[in-house]
Amino acid sequence: MSSIRKALDSNLLDPKYLEESLGSFHNATGLHIEAITNEGVTFSVPGNFERSDFCSYIRCQPEGEKKCQDSYKRASLEAAKWEEPYFFRCHAGLIIWAVPIMIQGLSLGSIICGQVLLWEPDHFFLEELEKLNAEVENIEILKSKARMLEVISPARSQAAADMLFVVVNHIIKRNINSLQEIDATRVQQQQIRQEIEERKRNHLPDLSDYDTYLKKERKFLRYIRLGDRTRANQTLQSLLTDLYTKTVGDLETVKVRILELATLTSRAAVEGGANAERIMTLLKEFNKEVEGIERVEVFFYKLQRIVETFLEGIFTLANKKHLAIVKLARDFMMENYALPLTVANVAQHLFISPSHLSRLFREELNCTINDYLTRVRVEQAVEIMKKPEFSVSQVSIAVGFQNQSYFAKVFRKYIGVTPLIYKNSLY
Amino acid sequence: MVFQGIIKSIASGEAEQSLALTRQALAQGFSAESVLEKGLIAGMDRVAEKFRDQRVMVPEVLMASRAMHAGLSLVEPCLKGSDKKTSGKIVMGTVAGDLHDIGLSLVKMMVMTTGAQIINLGVDVTPKKFASVVRKEKPHILMMSALLTTTMTVMKEVIDELDLLGIRKNLIVIVGGAPVDSGYAKKIGADYYFEDAFEVRAFIEENLTKVIMKKSR
Numbered sequence: 001m002s003s004i005r006k007a008l009d010s011n012l013l014d015p016k017y018l019e020e021s022l023g024s025f026h027n028a029t030g031l032h033i034e035a036i037t038n039e040g041v042t043f044s045v046p047g048n049f050e051r052s053d054f055c056s057y058i059r060c061q062p063e064g065e066k067k068c069q070d071s072y073k074r075a076s077l078e079a080a081k082w083e084e085p086y087f088f089r090c091h092a093g094l095i096i097w098a099v100p101i102m103i104q105g106l107s108l109g110s111i112i113c114g115q116v117l118l119w120e121p122d123h124f125f126l127e128e129l130e131k132l133n134a135e136v137e138n139i140e141i142l143k144s145k146a147r148m149l150e151v152i153s154p155a156r157s158q159a160a161a162d163m164l165f166v167v168v169n170h171i172i173k174r175n176i177n178s179l180q181e182i183d184a185t186r187v188q189q190q191q192i193r194q195e196i197e198e199r200k201r202n203h204l205p206d207l208s209d210y211d212t213y214l215k216k217e218r219k220f221l222r223y224i225r226l227g228d229r230t231r232a233n234q235t236l237q238s239l240l241t242d243l244y245t246k247t248v249g250d251l252e253t254v255k256v257r258i259l260e261l262a263t264l265t266s267r268a269a270v271e272g273g274a275n276a277e278r279i280m281t282l283l284k285e286f287n288k289e290v291e292g293i294e295r296v297e298v299f300f301y302k303l304q305r306i307v308e309t310f311l312e313g314i315f316t317l318a319n320k321k322h323l324a325i326v327k328l329a330r331d332f333m334m335e336n337y338a339l340p341l342t343v344a345n346v347a348q349h350l351f352i353s354p355s356h357l358s359r360l361f362r363e364e365l366n367c368t369i370n371d372y373l374t375r376v377r378v379e380q381a382v383e384i385m386k387k388p389e390f391s392v393s394q395v396s397i398a399v400g401f402q403n404q405s406y407f408a409k410v411f412r413k414y415i416g417v418t419p420l421i422y423k424n425s426l427y
Numbered sequence: 428m429v430f431q432g433i434i435k436s437i438a439s440g441e442a443e444q445s446l447a448l449t450r451q452a453l454a455q456g457f458s459a460e461s462v463l464e465k466g467l468i469a470g471m472d473r474v475a476e477k478f479r480d481q482r483v484m485v486p487e488v489l490m491a492s493r494a495m496h497a498g499l500s501l502v503e504p505c506l507k508g509s510d511k512k513t514s515g516k517i518v519m520g521t522v523a524g525d526l527h528d529i530g531l532s533l534v535k536m537m538v539m540t541t542g543a544q545i546i547n548l549g550v551d552v553t554p555k556k557f558a559s560v561v562r563k564e565k566p567h568i569l570m571m572s573a574l575l576t577t578t579m580t581v582m583k584e585v586i587d588e589l590d591l592l593g594i595r596k597n598l599i600v601i602v603g604g605a606p607v608d609s610g611y612a613k614k615i616g617a618d619y620y621f622e623d624a625f626e627v628r629a630f631i632e633e634n635l636t637k638v639i640m641k642k643s644r
Contacts, residue, residue, distance in 0.1 A: 078526070087485040095489065118490050124442045124497045154440070154486035189576045194479070196576075196606050200622075245611050249580035297577075 040073030274313030437470025440490025520548030
């Protein structure tokens with residue numbers, strides 16, 4: 001109780017306002033609510049509405065009060081843990097949900113709502129009742145009271161829980177940002193899980209050594225350099241899942257890997273055409289921001305956000321309506337880089353004039369079509385060179401260069417060394 | 428088709444319906460195993476499928492789970508048919524923070540048919556609790572499950588705790604749950620991962636005698 005008192009004193013929670021709002025909620029929905037402490041003890045029943053006959057009967061059994069409190073206590077803990085409404089069946093068999101009251105990360109208890117059924121009290125339910133309430137004095141009385149319980153649809157109970165959550169958060173003046181962060185954490189967990197399930201379903205081999213991880217990392221950086229947002233995000237999610245399972249969620253290791261990834265991505269973004277000054281400032285802010293983080297999912301979420309910001313630095317995104325055309329042009333080049341492409345070829349493929357296409361490219365990506373095509377080719381060349389069986393001249397032809405010495409010149413400009421030196425450095 | 432009916436009754440949370448159709452399927456001569464696998468579990472899979480790409484509506488899941496348990500109440504007595512007894516001992520539970528008991532009760536039910544003695548610690552079992560029970564009961568096998576990415580890491584804590592107390596040896600550790608796979612099992616030092624209750628049972632049927640022999644040596 002003392003923590004509630006403290007919250008009340010600090011004006012974070014106005015008890016009168018709380019009671020009024022919850023009273024309105026009860027009147028609007030007809031659902032029973034009560035406020036409980038983390039120990040499961042009821043400290044307020046807004047409007048003093050009475051509990052249902054069923055609950056009153058259960059509570060007046062020997063130890064009944066205590067059992068109800070234990071049920072609520074556990075629910076309150078779960079609700080606080082997930083920071084969202086927690087649905088459960090109480091020890092006596094009813095459907096109830098607990099909505100957490102959290103102030104500054106501290107749980108002050110919950111609002112209990114429901115004490116209803118989601119199904120008619122059918123034959124199977126009465127059997128369940130008997131099993132769950134073996135110690136009740138007169139089971140027939142309980143059964144007759146159960147027949148009077150309100151039956152509501154799952155959609156209605158979910159909606160009531162959602163509404164109540166909004167109301168409670170409003171009353172305690174909950175910061176919207178922190179809610180967003182909780183949401184993002186949850187989305188992150190779901191993404192990791194979906195990815196794992198997907199892999200299991202497709203019977204993909206378990207590739208969790210760092211060799212594979214680093215290969216994937218290189219792939220990711222390549223997509224960043226090319227500004228390919230979709231593939232970059234997909235690969236990043238896959239990387240994060242690998243990281244999570246590989247480290248078994250170890251915070252220290254995850255932190256190191258995340259900082260590395262952010263740094264590597266920043267460099268790749270600059271190579272992809274983003275403004276170096278801006279990217280380095282962003283990176284610095286990122287490093288500061290993640291300093292005190294204590295949850296793996298939050299690290300992941302922050303990284304995905306900074307990667308997104310970096311990617312935006314590559315696309316200026318000035319004029320979104322043309323982005324689709326630019327993307328189509330880019331995809332076309334990524335598929336056909338091996339052919340002797342010209343601006344006219346690409347424009348023809350999209351049924352627009354070459355000059356219009358060039359202008360769009362300059363606006364959206366801040367580079368010429370030929371610049372971009374060259375970048376795709378060099379990235380691809382680096383990839384192919386990892387296979388020892390191809391000579392430099394074969395690589396040059398494979399990525400669409402007509403002239404090997406021109407290829408060497410361009411390669412050197414982008415990578416810093418000639419193709420031959422680069423190739424030899426790999427083996 | 429009666430299995431389709433069972434699946435539908437579970438997906439829509441109709442307990443009475445699930446009960447009646449399960450009874451009908453058993454009366455038609457379908458084995459308890461097949462009703463369990465192709466009806467009840469397939470029903471829960473249908474629910475999981477529905478919520479794969481959208482927000483999980485917990486009340487609906489509660490209803491489905493209840494409908495499945497209705498069917499289960501008829502299937503369970505039929506599964507207990509075998510009366511062979513072994514001296515094999517198995518401890519099981521979900522790890523701390525994880526309250527998902529559907530998979531656990533399915534595994535328990537299937538493993539029960541092998542005649543092994545089962546100590547079910549239920550849900551939300553802390554590493555300390557797992558370790559102290561293992562020390563006291565000296566089981567042949569420890570099974571644990573986690574359904575959440577947030578709790579799967581606790582399985583490693585359990586194994587670390589066993590290691591620390593020097594009781595990991597001569598114990599077979601089996602893990603399960605949606606976010607877990609065999610690679611993960613290997614990484615955290617578990618011995619086996621199984622996809623479902625049927626795989627676990629097959630493994631135990633085949634290996635329990637060997638395991639008991641090895642331990643008593």
